[in-house]
Amino acid sequence: MRVALIGMGSVGRGVLETLVKKDLGIVVTGIADSRSGCMDSTGIDLPSVLSAKKNGRPCGSPDISATDVIKNADYDALIEVTPTNACSGEPAIGYIKTALGRQKHVVTSNKGPIALAYKELRGLAQKNHVALRYEATVAGAIPIMHTLEHGLSGNEIFGLYGVLNGTCNYILTRMAAEGLTYDQALMEAREMGYAEADPTYDVQGIDAAIKLVILANTIWDNGVTLDNVERTGIDLLTADALRLAEEEGCTIRLIAEAIPRKNILRVTPRIIEKNHPLVVEGTLNALTLETDLAKEITLIGKGAGSIETASAIIGDLLFIRDHHVQRT
Amino acid sequence: MRVALIGMGSVGRGVLETLVKKDLGIVVTGIADSRSGCMDSTGIDLPSVLSAKKNGRPCGSPDISATDVIKNADYDALIEVTPTNACSGEPAIGYIKTALGRQKHVVTSNKGPIALAYKELRGLAQKNHVALRYEATVAGAIPIMHTLEHGLSGNEIFGLYGVLNGTCNYILTRMAAEGLTYDQALMEAREMGYAEADPTYDVQGIDAAIKLVILANTIWDNGVTLDNVERTGIDLLTADALRLAEEEGCTIRLIAEAIPRKNILRVTPRIIEKNHPLVVEGTLNALTLETDLAKEITLIGKGAGSIETASAIIGDLLFIRDHHVQRT
Numbered sequence: 001m002r003v004a005l006i007g008m009g010s011v012g013r014g015v016l017e018t019l020v021k022k023d024l025g026i027v028v029t030g031i032a033d034s035r036s037g038c039m040d041s042t043g044i045d046l047p048s049v050l051s052a053k054k055n056g057r058p059c060g061s062p063d064i065s066a067t068d069v070i071k072n073a074d075y076d077a078l079i080e081v082t083p084t085n086a087c088s089g090e091p092a093i094g095y096i097k098t099a100l101g102r103q104k105h106v107v108t109s110n111k112g113p114i115a116l117a118y119k120e121l122r123g124l125a126q127k128n129h130v131a132l133r134y135e136a137t138v139a140g141a142i143p144i145m146h147t148l149e150h151g152l153s154g155n156e157i158f159g160l161y162g163v164l165n166g167t168c169n170y171i172l173t174r175m176a177a178e179g180l181t182y183d184q185a186l187m188e189a190r191e192m193g194y195a196e197a198d199p200t201y202d203v204q205g206i207d208a209a210i211k212l213v214i215l216a217n218t219i220w221d222n223g224v225t226l227d228n229v230e231r232t233g234i235d236l237l238t239a240d241a242l243r244l245a246e247e248e249g250c251t252i253r254l255i256a257e258a259i260p261r262k263n264i265l266r267v268t269p270r271i272i273e274k275n276h277p278l279v280v281e282g283t284l285n286a287l288t289l290e291t292d293l294a295k296e297i298t299l300i301g302k303g304a305g306s307i308e309t310a311s312a313i314i315g316d317l318l319f320i321r322d323h324h325v326q327r328t
Numbered sequence: 329m330r331v332a333l334i335g336m337g338s339v340g341r342g343v344l345e346t347l348v349k350k351d352l353g354i355v356v357t358g359i360a361d362s363r364s365g366c367m368d369s370t371g372i373d374l375p376s377v378l379s380a381k382k383n384g385r386p387c388g389s390p391d392i393s394a395t396d397v398i399k400n401a402d403y404d405a406l407i408e409v410t411p412t413n414a415c416s417g418e419p420a421i422g423y424i425k426t427a428l429g430r431q432k433h434v435v436t437s438n439k440g441p442i443a444l445a446y447k448e449l450r451g452l453a454q455k456n457h458v459a460l461r462y463e464a465t466v467a468g469a470i471p472i473m474h475t476l477e478h479g480l481s482g483n484e485i486f487g488l489y490g491v492l493n494g495t496c497n498y499i500l501t502r503m504a505a506e507g508l509t510y511d512q513a514l515m516e517a518r519e520m521g522y523a524e525a526d527p528t529y530d531v532q533g534i535d536a537a538i539k540l541v542i543l544a545n546t547i548w549d550n551g552v553t554l555d556n557v558e559r560t561g562i563d564l565l566t567a568d569a570l571r572l573a574e575e576e577g578c579t580i581r582l583i584a585e586a587i588p589r590k591n592i593l594r595v596t597p598r599i600i601e602k603n604h605p606l607v608v609e610g611t612l613n614a615l616t617l618e619t620d621l622a623k624e625i626t627l628i629g630k631g632a633g634s635i636e637t638a639s640a641i642i643g644d645l646l647f648i649r650d651h652h653v654q655r656t
Contacts, residue, residue: 018482018621022482026480042574106629135479141621141622141623141625142622142625142627143475143478143479143480143622146474146475146478146479147471147474147475147479150471150474150478150643150647151471151474151475151479151643152471152639152643153642153643153646153647154346154350154352154639154642154645154646155639155642182454196332243351274603275602275607275609277605277608279603279626280605281603291639293346293469293635293636293638293639293642294469294470294471294629294630294636294640295469295629295630295633295636296629296630297470297471297627297628297629298626298627298628298629299470299625299626299627299628300605300622300625300626300627300628301624301625301626302623303623305623307621308621308622308623310621311480311482311483311619311621311622312622314481314482314621314647315478315479315480315481315482317482318478318481318482319478319481323651
């Protein structure tokens with residue numbers, strides 16, 4: 001299978017490093033980032049691209065744009081791993097549309113397009129008889145989309161409850177374990193590289209809400225958007241609140257929750273028993289699905305990281321390789 | 329898709345009840361248990377078979393055996409859900425071979441054939457270009473095989489750690505929570521229907537070891553057998569041992585563990601920190617996979633139950649329906 005990759009940030013590099021290490025029968029014929037691009041239908045020399053990027057050099061020619069690669073490279077699947085723009089979803093939505101229109105499969109880790117334009121993109125993929133896969137958009141390495149699509153395929157999903165933001169979970173874990181204030185724990189999270197300089201997107205629950213929208217649309221096809229999510233962040237939580245919860249054998253976690261029959265779609269700090277499977281430590285993510293046959297299924301794993309996210313993208317690529325490309 | 333089902337115990341009935349409730353495009357053309365069988369290429373009336381079984385009547389004619397149904401019914405996939413015989417694997421191994429030899433897909437919940445004859449059965453399936461799926465053999469409703477096959481398909485699995493026997497986990501949970509002795513907790517488990525009159529198979533770790541063998545062969549194809557599993561049960565654990573562990577913020581769980589690079593393949597009671605994701609309550613099962621890309625992924629869910637096990641079987645059937653039957 002031949003692939004083109006757009007975006008050479010941490011996720012893009014993680015994917016390329018994995019393809020160098022493992023012989024998966026995947027040849028990369030096009031690469032672009034915001035500054036340059038390259039194409040080679042016989043396969044790009046990945047170690048030299050990775051080394052160029054590592055040394056601050058462009059990954060290809062400045063005359064070749066991402067759009068050039070998407071329109072002209074010779075590939076079966078596009079890997080779209082540019083940064084998320086949660087407001088417009090662009091330029092990623094345009095990239096994905098162009099590839100789908102060319103009857104190319106698309107694998108993305110980009111939350112913007114799936115949260116903002118899922119129905120349109122899915123329709124375009126169906127019309128063109130290609131796959132649109134986005135395992136990496138929610139909960140990093142946890143194979144939640146595969147689980148919904150295959151493992152639990154006969155089940156009706158009644159609801160879901162998730163710890164979908166590692167930054168918030170780290171802050172809450174540290175507040176509970178050490179009695180830190182929110183500000184102290186946030187500072188520590190920044191020092192560890194788990195929180196951005198401006199943590200708004202994480203601590204106010206926006207990131208978790210976007211992931212909840214993606215899950216809800218995937219499972220129930222109910223057309224919900226970020227505006228439909230009731231949302232409270234963790235930035236006003238006090239050390240006292242955590243301490244009181246702990247005294248009762250409980251703790252506090254930022255829980256993303258969707259229960260359509262009760263019209264619940266929310267991201268809020270919740271008091272939760274400490275031995276509940278969703279109470280995970282540090283930057284871990286966790287997700288519980290409530291179903292009719294399997295009852296409750298919980299998945300726990302790393303929600304972020306370059307190679308961890310690559311795991312999700314590679315899983316999508318191999319599924320396309322084995323179940324789509326060989327058929328056509 | 330047309331299916332035949334062999335075995336009308338709790339799992340078989342759960343599968344049929346689910347097929348009655350849900351419109352999955354699956355028609356049952358053959359059914360047999362140890363006493364009788366029936367065939368109808370236009371589709372058997374499932375509610376009347378279920379009602380006959382419920383009222384202690386045979387599910388079909390005493391002149392039609394399981395082998396008759398497997399050899400003569402008109403089906404795409406066989407659902408083999410007869411009771412596990414952990415010593416010989418028969419008659420299930422024979423049933424499965426006959427179906428595979430007829431180029432029929434097979435879905436089974438039966439641990440015996442997969443633990444004892446995996447390589448032979450897999451070879452026969454490959455030779456006949458059909459699928460052999462056995463999601464339900466390990467950890468009930470938890471879609472562990474789908475996760476290995478698809479969600480984590482690009483990963484190397486370094487090791488696995490699992491709570492694979494709900495009976496033992498219930499006993500250990502109750503010993504820890506209430507300070508019960510092993511005998512008291514076992515009696516309670518019997519009253520709840522979680523333990524057999526002869527609990528040997530569960531409490532001495534044989535059931536967990538069989539599941540470990542199935543997982544190891546699936547992941548590493550290393551030809552291990554039950555004899556290769558180092559095994560210690562929970563029947564000699566004292567209430568004091570549990571209490572001492574709890575005093576250190578830990579507890580005891582029966583952990584099935586496979587780490588090929590360390591030559592570890594064992595089922596033993598282990599002291600484990602209480603906030604570890606594998607520490608689940610009651611009859612739950614849990615499994616942690618240690619991988620190169622995704623790092624640690626943990627799955628938690630119900631390890632037994634009629635409808636919960638049906639969830640796994642239905643997931644296998646739908647995968648065959650969508651990825652095998654439509655191709656041929």
